[in-house]
Amino acid sequence: MATRTARAPETTDGCCGPLLAEPLDEAHADELASQFAALADPVRLRLLSLIASAGEVCSCDLQEPLGKSQPTISHHTRVLVEAGLIVGEKRGRWVWWRVVPAELDRLRATLR
Amino acid sequence: MATRTARAPETTDGCCGPLLAEPLDEAHADELASQFAALADPVRLRLLSLIASAGEVCSCDLQEPLGKSQPTISHHTRVLVEAGLIVGEKRGRWVWWRVVPAELDRLRATLR
DNA sequence: TCGATGAATCGACGCTTGTCAATGTATGAT
DNA sequence: ATCATACATTGACAAGCGTCGATTCATCGA
Numbered sequence: 001m002a003t004r005t006a007r008a009p010e011t012t013d014g015c016c017g018p019l020l021a022e023p024l025d026e027a028h029a030d031e032l033a034s035q036f037a038a039l040a041d042p043v044r045l046r047l048l049s050l051i052a053s054a055g056e057v058c059s060c061d062l063q064e065p066l067g068k069s070q071p072t073i074s075h076h077t078r079v080l081v082e083a084g085l086i087v088g089e090k091r092g093r094w095v096w097w098r099v100v101p102a103e104l105d106r107l108r109a110t111l112r
Numbered sequence: 113m114a115t116r117t118a119r120a121p122e123t124t125d126g127c128c129g130p131l132l133a134e135p136l137d138e139a140h141a142d143e144l145a146s147q148f149a150a151l152a153d154p155v156r157l158r159l160l161s162l163i164a165s166a167g168e169v170c171s172c173d174l175q176e177p178l179g180k181s182q183p184t185i186s187h188h189t190r191v192l193v194e195a196g197l198i199v200g201e202k203r204g205r206w207v208w209w210r211v212v213p214a215e216l217d218r219l220r221a222t223l224r
Numbered sequence: 225t226c227g228a229t230g231a232a233t234c235g236a237c238g239c240t241t242g243t244c245a246a247t248g249t250a251t252g253a254t
Numbered sequence: 255a256t257c258a259t260a261c262a263t264t265g266a267c268a269a270g271c272g273t274c275g276a277t278t279c280a281t282c283g284a
Contacts, residue, residue, distance in 0.1 A: 036151040
């Protein structure tokens, strides 16, 4: 969530230009790989897709369409947060999730 | 390699428009996830990057920069082939690898 | 203050994955 | 025909990951 320390976009500075232009060094490869790993699970993709297409989603609306337990969903949102792809804001009793378009843009840009 | 049945781009037809426009169904999520999984390893990313930036690369030139054993590299190329991201052509004694730009484009397009 | 509710954490389980040594297979040179 | 070389496959092992039940933590309403 927003209040938790998200450690992903420590990289937002200048990491990882086009993957295909010049060979990656190991450090950048590790960072990139862990971001792609966040997308390498069907449940997380559907989660991300749900959040993105709705603009903003409460956790309470995720469990039913995904068909997973509450701890499992919490685990997946955490992975996406640590990858910098979504952020959660705690409002009242619920957490509202949004995507981070800039981070998706960065990822997309590496596939050039 | 080119002669092995690559089972990835059975999807090249019309799978998976923008991830962020509408919720993914489970089938598409599975396919997409396995493609991202192919990118979710630092060795494979560097492998892909090496191939892409060189245009075409012989396997014999991969082992040294990657610092992995021959079977390990063979394993990773296989994963990338099955994801449809590279193709290999056996010429003489060597296999030459190239990226499949269209497939990378498809993947990139899903991150919108 | 207390009980109820939403979400994060913990512990455990089975499955998948990355890695390598050993072996197999195909191609080229002698 | 035989040997050397380039790559694929197999088998095995450790590490990582997805999942859930149980528990804990935090927030709100009564």
